[in-house]
Structure formats: structure tokens, C-alpha cells
Amino acid sequence: MDDSIKQALLAQFSALLNAAPDGSQPDEPATETDLYTLLVEMAGLRAEVRTESRLVKEALDQFRGVFETLQTSHDTVRQELERARAEGRDQVKAAIRPILLDVIDLRDRLLAALKFAGIPRTGWLDRVFHRNAGGEEAWQEGLRLTLRRLDQVLLDRNVVALRLEGQKFNPRQARAVATVADSAAPDGIVIEEIRAGFLWDDQVLRTAEVIVSKSDARAGDTP
Secondary structure: OOHHHHHHHHHHHHHHHHOOOOOOOOOHHHHHHHHHHHHHHHHHHHHHHHHHHHHHHHHHHHHHHHHHHHHHHHHHHHHHHHHHHHHHHHHHHHHHHHHHHHHHHHHHHHHHHHHHHOOOOOOHHHHHOOOOHHHHHHHHHHHHHHHHHHHHHHHHOOEEEOOOOOOEOOOOOEEEEEEEOOOOOOOOEEEEEEEOOEEEOOEEEEOEEEEEEOOOOOEOEOO
């Protein structure tokens, strides 16, 4: 077999291998067209992804704005509720304060009556306040029971009496009605309470009236 026949056979075999499955020859322009289409689709997909990313970002920005608005509204509502509660407490205290002061005044009167009942009575006092011993003791015990009841009522409402004797005079809690010379006590010490003071929820409900020690010559004057 000469070389020309071999070349012809090789050419036919090569053509057979390169032929399409349906027997047609591969179309080179079709391959270029498919690659172009792929590039176009990829470009479109990229543009679509950018569009979706932009929409997602806008949605997140809007959600953030809504969240901030809700947070601001929540804070505003919470502040308004706290303010309303504080105003409500203040209004309740303003309404209860005169009643508590009346109860304290009644307590003062009962305490004064008990102290007066303990004073020995002679002469005309004995005749005016003459009672048998048993009746007098029952009357005093009734006052003590009432006094203890009033103290409990005040305590239930966080009203407590100040204990100022022996303490440094505090003008926020008491008013000095007199001074006395007392060499045993430094200046400015409460020697005696004339009228008790009271705290309500750690705030002064009624100032006390006290006598304060003073070592100089001005003792006896009201500061």
C-alpha cells in the first residue's frame, strides 16, 4: 500500500472521529455562539445578584429604621409610664399627708393626756379629777391601747418617730425652740424633745421641736 492510500485512509478515519453523533460535522460557529450565550447569562445573573443585594440592603435599612422607631417609642412609653407612676405616687402622698399629720396630732394629745394623768394631783386638781383608783387605771390603760394602735397604724405606713435626744442638732429634722447651758454636753446636742418629729419613707413628715445645748452666755435664746 503506497503512501497516498495511507494518507487518504487516515484522513477519512480522522473525519469519522470528529463527526457529530448524528453524523454531521461539528459546527465551529455554534461553539462560539454557546460561549457568548453563557457569558451573557453570567452577566445577567451578576446584574440580578447585584439587584437582589441592593433590595436586601434596602429592606435591612428599612427594618433597622422601623426597629429604631419601635425602640424609641418603647423608651418614650416607658418614660411616660414611669412619670405617670411617679405623679400617681406624689398625688397619693399629697392626699394621705394631711391624714397622717392628723393622726400624729391625735397621738400627741393622747400622749399628753397620759403624762398629765401620771402627775400627782392635790388640792383643787384632786377634786376636779377625782376618780377611784380602779377607774383611773382603766382609763389610762384605754389611752395606752389607743396610743399603741395609732403607733401601729403609722408604722404600717412607714411613718416612724425620730429619736433625736443626744444627737447632733439637724435643722432639716428639727427646729430648736430653746437652748440651755449644759457643761456635760457639747454645743449643738439635742437635750430634750418638746414635740416629736416623724419620717415618712425616709423623708421628714413633721419636724421636731427640741431644746439644744449651748455653753456660751446666750443659752436660753432660740437659735
